[in-house]
Amino acid sequence: MRTTLLTLASVLALAAGAAAAQGYKAPRNSYGQPDLSGVWTNATITRLERDPRLGNRLLLTDEETARAEGATAQRNARLAQPTAAETKVDDLPECGSGATGPACGYNAFWIDPGTKVMRLDGKGRSSIIVEPADGRIPFTKEAMARAQRRQGDARVGNFDGPERRPLGERCLVGFGSTSGPPMLPVLYNNHYQIAQTRDEVAIVIEMVHDTRVVRIGGKHQPAHVRPWMGDSIGRWDGDTLVVETTNFRPDQAFRGATENLKVTERFTRVAANQILYQFELDDPETFTQKVKGEIALNAAKGPVYEYACHEGNYALPGILAGAREEERQGREQAGNRGAVREEGE
Numbered sequence: 001m002r003t004t005l006l007t008l009a010s011v012l013a014l015a016a017g018a019a020a021a022q023g024y025k026a027p028r029n030s031y032g033q034p035d036l037s038g039v040w041t042n043a044t045i046t047r048l049e050r051d052p053r054l055g056n057r058l059l060l061t062d063e064e065t066a067r068a069e070g071a072t073a074q075r076n077a078r079l080a081q082p083t084a085a086e087t088k089v090d091d092l093p094e095c096g097s098g099a100t101g102p103a104c105g106y107n108a109f110w111i112d113p114g115t116k117v118m119r120l121d122g123k124g125r126s127s128i129i130v131e132p133a134d135g136r137i138p139f140t141k142e143a144m145a146r147a148q149r150r151q152g153d154a155r156v157g158n159f160d161g162p163e164r165r166p167l168g169e170r171c172l173v174g175f176g177s178t179s180g181p182p183m184l185p186v187l188y189n190n191h192y193q194i195a196q197t198r199d200e201v202a203i204v205i206e207m208v209h210d211t212r213v214v215r216i217g218g219k220h221q222p223a224h225v226r227p228w229m230g231d232s233i234g235r236w237d238g239d240t241l242v243v244e245t246t247n248f249r250p251d252q253a254f255r256g257a258t259e260n261l262k263v264t265e266r267f268t269r270v271a272a273n274q275i276l277y278q279f280e281l282d283d284p285e286t287f288t289q290k291v292k293g294e295i296a297l298n299a300a301k302g303p304v305y306e307y308a309c310h311e312g313n314y315a316l317p318g319i320l321a322g323a324r325e326e327e328r329q330g331r332e333q334a335g336n337r338g339a340v341r342e343e344g345e
Contacts, residue, residue: 043114050135174207
């Protein structure tokens with residue numbers, strides 16, 4: 001009974017959010033379109049997928065929201081404490097996590113994932129995903145098998161050339177789907193600047209300083225034309241900008257989706273300081289059903305500064321040169337072992 005009531009409350013909350021959006025009249029630009037321009041951020045501690053322990057419960061209680069934000073504040077305060085001069089890198093617990101890596105390349109000063117639970121219509125959310133009801137991505141068996149193959153491929157020849165390195169490391173697009181679509185919050189640089197003309201909407205992504213250009217009322221490019229971040233076509237549905245993106249590159253598709261992935265986004269200004277960003281993922285070969293999510297884009301103070309991506313990507317030649325040196329040392333050691341065996345015989 002409790003689960004049923006909580007699920008019903010979540011559904012009613014979604015309906016209330018839609019009603020709130022209808023009650024607000026977005027300002028118009030010089031073309032008479034709803035004005036979405038400005039600098040926005042999606043930084044939040046709310047996760048993409050819901051904690052399985054919460055089941056189908058989309059909304060958090062005020063107590064749960066306060067507890068999550070309090071724990072984040074305590075963690076940030078702990079990480080901001082000065083490190084003793086005699087401390088070794090291996091002694092720092094955060095340096096063993098996947099986010100920072102064994103070399104502890106980032107400390108707390110450099111990361112900015114957000115400090116608040118995402119709120120829509122004043123209610124804290126337990127996940128960005130709203131459908132399926134459990135807030136989890138429903139991968140097909142085929143998609144899971146593809147993921148296993150990718151993991152196996154990544155362990156072989158991962159440093160053979162620049163094309164084998166991650167896109168974010170190569171400064172092509174940001175990691176974690178920050179550039180989208182869908183545009184998701186990541187470890188830092190969660191700002192977006194939106195600019196509009198009559199026929200186009202440009203979305204400047206802080207991470208790697210990429211720009212998505214949405215053509216209003218246009219037609220999709222031929223299937224063989226596959227730009228970074230896909231091919232985006234927009235239309236106005238009342239006060240909502242609806243964007244359909246197809247033609248994804250296979251090396252950028254969200255969570256290993258196929259080239260047939262279609263992402264539909266909806267941008268609705270629901271308040272002077274907030275845009276409701278909704279997305280739908282459609283790829284039957286990857287997901288057992290359509291996946292839907294909602295994110296609050298909150299107004300932020302500009303400007304968005306340039307993300308230089310280690311000043312021209314000078315680190316990549318060093319990464320590859322280091323791999324070649326390791327290979328040389330490996331061949332040398334193998335040769336020495338072979339010589340020792342021959343002497344023993």
